[in-house]
Amino acid sequence: VVAGQRGVAIEALSQAISVMPEDSGLFRMRADVYVLQGENANARVDFSTAIRLAPDNADCYNYRGYFLMSQGLQNEAAADFEKAIQLNPAHAAALNNRGLLTLTKNDYKSAESDFTKAIDSDRKFADAWNNRGFARLKLEQYDLALADLQQALRIKENYVTAWNNCGLVYMEQTKYEDALHAFTRAMQLEPMDTRWLSHHRAALLKLNRFPEAQKDSAKIAWLEQLNQLSQQAIRNARNPEA
Numbered sequence: 001v002v003a004g005q006r007g008v009a010i011e012a013l014s015q016a017i018s019v020m021p022e023d024s025g026l027f028r029m030r031a032d033v034y035v036l037q038g039e040n041a042n043a044r045v046d047f048s049t050a051i052r053l054a055p056d057n058a059d060c061y062n063y064r065g066y067f068l069m070s071q072g073l074q075n076e077a078a079a080d081f082e083k084a085i086q087l088n089p090a091h092a093a094a095l096n097n098r099g100l101l102t103l104t105k106n107d108y109k110s111a112e113s114d115f116t117k118a119i120d121s122d123r124k125f126a127d128a129w130n131n132r133g134f135a136r137l138k139l140e141q142y143d144l145a146l147a148d149l150q151q152a153l154r155i156k157e158n159y160v161t162a163w164n165n166c167g168l169v170y171m172e173q174t175k176y177e178d179a180l181h182a183f184t185r186a187m188q189l190e191p192m193d194t195r196w197l198s199h200h201r202a203a204l205l206k207l208n209r210f211p212e213a214q215k216d217s218a219k220i221a222w223l224e225q226l227n228q229l230s231q232q233a234i235r236n237a238r239n240p241e242a
Contacts, residue, residue, distance in 0.1 A: 001033060009033050024054035028063055035067060043067060058088035066097055074101055092121035096128045103131070108138040126155040130162045137169055145169050160189040160196070167199055176206040194223050 001009045013030040020026060031046035047064035054060050065080030078101055084094035099114030115132035118125055133148030146169045152162040167182035180203040186196035201216035236242035 001036070006033050006037050010037070022053055024050040024057065024060060027053065028060060031063070031067070035070075040067075040071060056087060058084040058091050058094065061087070062091060062094040062097065065094070069097065069101060074104065077101060090121040092118040092125050092128065095121065096125065096131060099128075099131060099135070103135065106138075108135045111135045112139065124155055126152045126159055126162070129155065130159060130165060133162070133169075134165050137165065137172070140172075142169050142173055158189055160186050160193075163189065164196055164199060167203070171199075171203065171206070174206075176203050179203045180207065192223060192226075194220050194227075197223070 010030060010033050013026055013033065017023070017026050017030065027046045027050040031043045031050065034040070034043035034046060044064075044067065047060070047067055051057075051060045051064060061080045061084040065077045065084065068074075068077035068080060078098065081094045081098040081101070084091050085098065088094070095114050095118040099111040099118065102111040102114060112132055112135040115128050115135060118128035119132065122128070129148050129152035133145045133152065136142075136145035136148060139145075146166065149162050149166045149169065152159055153166070156162070163182050163186040167179040167186065170176070170179035170182060180200065183196055183200035183203055186193075187200060190196065197216055197220050201213050201220070204210075204213040204216060233242045
């Protein structure tokens with residue numbers, strides 16, 4: 001898998017499964033590779049087989065739930081997260097994932113509660129700190145949100161989403177210089193993502209730094225064109241002109 005030879009990895013895991021057909025972990029691993037391959041139907045079968053073989057394993061339900069959530073199947077994902085939490089009430093990842101689902105429904109208070117439980121279960125869970133910070137941002141609890149996001153960055157300094165969320169909090173607090181710093185750090189970490197650049201431009205506009213904001217606008221347009229070309233190349237991977 002690390003070498004990019006996913007087909008070979010699937011063959012190896014299939015051979016292992018033929019030797020140990022009752023090992024739920026092997027099915028879960030193969031499901032992960034199927035996801036990387038975009039073979040979602042096969043992935044779902046393997047995730048479900050892992051659950052059938054280990055019906056009391058909370059991790060198996062959480063893994064399948066996360067996969068279903070990525071496919072937009074929110075109700076089914078929610079059922080899996082609920083089952084994982086029923087089996088293990090302190091399952092930090094499942095609590096965090098249930099909170100993410102709740103965020104999509106704009107129920108920020110319930111999401112905050114789930115993220116808090118995830119943090120209580122694992123104090124070094126950077127994602128949960130970041131996610132609670134975002135929920136608190138939406139609840140307009142800006143000081144609490146910033147404290148959470150800074151804790152996420154203490155755990156994981158290169159956490160680009162946390163840097164961006166810090167910038168969003170600073171924007172709400174009209175601390176535009178601080179916001180600019182946070183968005184600049186996000187851009188350093190992921191220079192090809194137009195989201196951070198758009199937020200950086202918004203901070204520059206608030207500071208009346210119009211020439212620099214115009215440069216950001218030009219770069220956003222350039223990156224959007226580049227992304228379109230990249231998608232064309234992916235779709236026509238055998239075409240040298242692409």
